[in-house]
Amino acid sequence: MKQGVMKLSEGACLTFDLILKNKVMTKADLCHLLNKGISSISRYLMELDETGLILEDGLADSSGGRKPVLYSVSTHRYYICCINISTIYCEVAIIDLGLNVLQIESFSVNRHTMPSDVILQIQSIFENQKRKENLKQEDFLGAGVSVFNAVKNEEGELYHPIIQYLSEDWLDYPFAVALEKALKLTVYLDKGINSAAMLEYNYGKARDCEKIIYILSAMNVRSAMILHGSIQRNSPFYEDAIGHMTIDYDGKKCQCGQYGCLNCYASIPAIVSSVQAAIKQGQTSMLSGDPDRINISAICECAKQGDSLCSQAITSAGYMLGIAIANQINLICPDKVIISGLLSAKSRIYYESVVDSAKKRLAFGGFQNVSFDRGDEFQNALTVGAGAMLLEKVLHNEKRISCFEIEESGFMR
Ligand SMILES: [Zn+2]
Numbered sequence: 001m002k003q004g005v006m007k008l009s010e011g012a013c014l015t016f017d018l019i020l021k022n023k024v025m026t027k028a029d030l031c032h033l034l035n036k037g038i039s040s041i042s043r044y045l046m047e048l049d050e051t052g053l054i055l056e057d058g059l060a061d062s063s064g065g066r067k068p069v070l071y072s073v074s075t076h077r078y079y080i081c082c083i084n085i086s087t088i089y090c091e092v093a094i095i096d097l098g099l100n101v102l103q104i105e106s107f108s109v110n111r112h113t114m115p116s117d118v119i120l121q122i123q124s125i126f127e128n129q130k131r132k133e134n135l136k137q138e139d140f141l142g143a144g145v146s147v148f149n150a151v152k153n154e155e156g157e158l159y160h161p162i163i164q165y166l167s168e169d170w171l172d173y174p175f176a177v178a179l180e181k182a183l184k185l186t187v188y189l190d191k192g193i194n195s196a197a198m199l200e201y202n203y204g205k206a207r208d209c210e211k212i213i214y215i216l217s218a219m220n221v222r223s224a225m226i227l228h229g230s231i232q233r234n235s236p237f238y239e240d241a242i243g244h245m246t247i248d249y250d251g252k253k254c255q256c257g258q259y260g261c262l263n264c265y266a267s268i269p270a271i272v273s274s275v276q277a278a279i280k281q282g283q284t285s286m287l288s289g290d291p292d293r294i295n296i297s298a299i300c301e302c303a304k305q306g307d308s309l310c311s312q313a314i315t316s317a318g319y320m321l322g323i324a325i326a327n328q329i330n331l332i333c334p335d336k337v338i339i340s341g342l343l344s345a346k347s348r349i350y351y352e353s354v355v356d357s358a359k360k361r362l363a364f365g366g367f368q369n370v371s372f373d374r375g376d377e378f379q380n381a382l383t384v385g386a387g388a389m390l391l392e393k394v395l396h397n398e399k400r401i402s403c404f405e406i407e408e409s410g411f412m413r
């Protein structure tokens with residue numbers, strides 16, 4: 001489904017990509033990074049200027065002579081529809097080319113919600129958001145969609161997950177095709193964790209990295225790996241493959257039927273149930289009220305205030321995740337590990353325990369040059385990440401994404 005096709009030369013496309021990811025650039029920066037002369041770069045910039053994709057954005061500092069012009073992306077030239085479908089809610093947003101969220105709205109989903117109903121709601125929200133922003137259909141590059149499980153094919157059918165959180169109707173449903181018809185936009189689907197990781201890799205704390213591991217720890221533990229710009233697809237049958245890594249062969253029974261999976265120790269339900277069990281067994285805590293009504297926010301807050309039971313539960317969970325991360329680090333030697341998700345966001349104790357535990361288990365005495373960071377730069381990372389993923393596909397001219405038609409020129413980087 002084509003929008004207005006815009007022809008760009010391959011050089012202009014690469015130039016645009018660099019300006020997009022670096023916010024502002026001078027001609028000299030572009031010459032250096034693309035290994036091209038000033039006349040080629042000027043030609044690419046002129047092409048981008050004529051299509052309204054970039055603008056002059058002030059002057060850079062200069063050590064002498066004329067100050068160089070800074071170029072940035074014209075954020076309002078195009079917009080992207082972003083959608084995140086989790087197992088409990090669906091979020092719909094409109095972002096501009098600067099990845100700024102202009103409109104965002106969500107609605108609940110549950111195991112009875114049909115995919116066709118979700119599409120109808122998305123369509124209605126999107127139309128409303130477009131109207132509020134006074135945007136037309138041709139202003140959109142397409143729609144990026146984060147989904148809760150691995151995508152099987154271009155039609156947008158999903159793999160059967162180990163744990164079926166949603167209705168069976170989602171399986172084998174050509175979600176991308178149906179959504180394209182409803183929104184009249186090119187649609188790109190990917191697993192949410194991959195979208196969030198690519199967002200961090202291209203625009204966030206991992207921008208200068210070659211290899212990263214991205215962890216999202218909340219109701220379960222999920223991970224993504226990016227090696228040299230490409231997502232390494234892990235098992236398509238688990239939305240949370242790392243969460244089912246055996247961390248204790250003689251351990252607790254997991255929902256997947258195996259024993260001792262990471263999810264049983266490092267996730268929100270694991271922390272909550274361990275605190276509930278300890279209180280029921282008579283251990284003291286600052287937490288008050290019915291143990292069955294304790295939630296993770298209260299546990300994180302009490303841990304912060306020094307409650308030893310809550311602090312111990314969170315530290316133990318982080319310790320187990322650290323072991324799993326160290327195993328992954330020792331396999332792929334990443335530059336950076338980013339820990340995101342509600343547990344890391346709400347509890348510094350959890351994050352520090354994860355990092356401390358992982359560092360202690362790095363192979364060869366910890367000589368690996370890996371850094372750790374919290375993934376707290378982007379709100380709505382799975383939603384905005386879906387849009388960033390669509391943009392990536394547009395710029396790299398993936399076959400289904402056809403808004404920019406790129407003329408190949410044998411350009412060498
Ligand atoms: Zn499991």
